[in-house]
Amino acid sequence: MLSGQILDAMITSCENAKTVLRQAAIDPSDRKTLNISMGATVAAELLGRTPEALSKAEARGRLPAPKTAANGRRFYTVEDLIAIREKLGIKMGKLPSERAVVIAVQNFKGGVSKSTTGKHLADYLALRGYRVLVVDCDPQASMSVMFDVNLEALVDETHTLSNFLSPRIDEADSLRKTIQKTAWPNIDICPANLGLQDTEWELTATIEEGPTAIAGAFRMLRIGLEEVRHDYDVVILDPPPAMGFLGVNTLTAADGLLIPVPARQLDYLSTIHFMQTCREAMDLVSKFDTSIDYGFIRVVCTMFQPNRTNEAQMLQVMEKTYAGQMLSTPILLSEEIKNAGLSMSSIYEINKPYGSHQTYTRCRDNLNMVFREIEKDICKQWPSRMAQVGTDRLTEAA
Incomplete structure (x- = not known):
């Protein structure tokens, strides 16, 4: 059998399996529904x-x-x-005159829980009352799948993120047109699809067109988000695990970086390379746009197992070398997160724990502690909320 036929057979088999898995995860409805209590x-x-x-x-x-x-x-x-x-009268988020805070959850290394961390952060912020837009910039579309986007329906759709970012296509002239509702009442998403891979190549082709075209290609997402930044409180970007034109677009669009890093030596060393590449990309983009800057850069230790001596030691190294940018609480490795992911859900979306209620509560409380730190960094970007940052709770209502 020819290689093409083998691949066709494998693709068909995988598509059939995906349909079965999806139905099992979201049964009985064809669409994901929110059933949180x-x-x-x-x-x-x-x-x-x-x-x-x-x-x-x-x-x-x-x-x-x-x-x-x-x-x-x-x-x-x-x-x-x-x-x-x-x-x-509990007011969360920004004033109408203020702009959404854009956060890129980024690392080049695969398997560091990048998309899972971004998904949980989005759900946490939604539960806290913020209006959230998720922008999936990864052709693998993991974030879109977790929000139950029908990727097949996007193949022939003109108004997609890939079409919007493509310098060769004029139809999708508005980022707003790429936004879809999710099961959450206060989370919307710009989903990704495989067309983003073609967009990467098309953006790369702008190199031949000179500095002006390159500058525009680097900032397409940043410019597009300006259209909707007053509609949301927080925009979460899920970048691809590489520093191509898509990766630079997410970095230039962001107000803050959240870098997930497991307490493992290989991941630690890879993150050093990631930071060096980010610095080089920022130096390059600054030649075209000097206004790009980050209100905060945070490193979060993910999938941490405190009972493992080597991870505990590596966490100490990370805390010493990340120049005070490390979140004080690591995200613990939990079977609850893994099992929730099998049903395309986050911890916050499940009502019945897969293990003991104590394990579930410990996992949820751990995530709350991590994201509470990020929430404070977000609020510091809004002049109207800075006075409240020093307190963990709003004033209790009588």
Whole structure:
């Protein structure tokens, strides 16, 4: 059998398997739905209140009566959190006059939990009440799959991110037209597809057209995001694991960098190369645009196993050498995250733990601690929120 026929057979087999896996993960609906519920303690923490404060507000009629489970316990949904913030006047995010903070979750090394970290960060921020736009810039489209985007439907679609970024195509003249809704009421996505790989080559071809064309190719995503930066609080970019034109586009569009690095020697050494390449790319782009700068650069240790001596030692090395840019809390390796990923979900999207409830709670609380640090960095970028950064909670409502 010819190689092409072998590949065709493999592709067909994989497509069939993908359909089965997708149906198993999202059954019975063809589309992913959000079915998150949480107890009063978790809801209150996300709202920056106490369970007692919520209960008092409900008793006094300031809030509608909560939903109750069969055991009599109160529970809340994502939609309930949005309604409660509106009722109590809890303002999250920026002022209308301020701009969204754009974060690139980037590292060249594969297997460092880049897309998984970006997905969990997006979900955390949505639960906290921020309006989030996710932009998947990776042709592998892992982030798009986790948000249940039908990639096959994008093949012939004109208004895609790949078409928008392509210097050869004029049809997709608006980044806004590439945005799709997700199952989350306050998360939208610009999905990726395999066409981004062709876009990379097309952007590379601008080298022959001179400095002006190159400068434009480097900043296409940055320019496109200006159209929607007042519509969202946070934009999360999921870049490709390489420093081509797509990678430079994400770096030039970002206000902040979040660099996931496992506490392993090879990943540590690879990240040094990544940082050197980023620096070189910034030097190159600064010749065309001197306004590009980062409000923050943070390194987060991912998939950390504290009981492994070599990882604990490597974490100490990372803390000493990353010049104070290291997040104080590492993301722990957890089977809960791995199992949630099998169902195209994050920890925040599942109601029933795969293991013990204690393991699930420990995993969720760990992620909350990590992302709370990032949330503070985000808020520092808005003059209207800087006064609140020093406190972990908003003032409790009477």
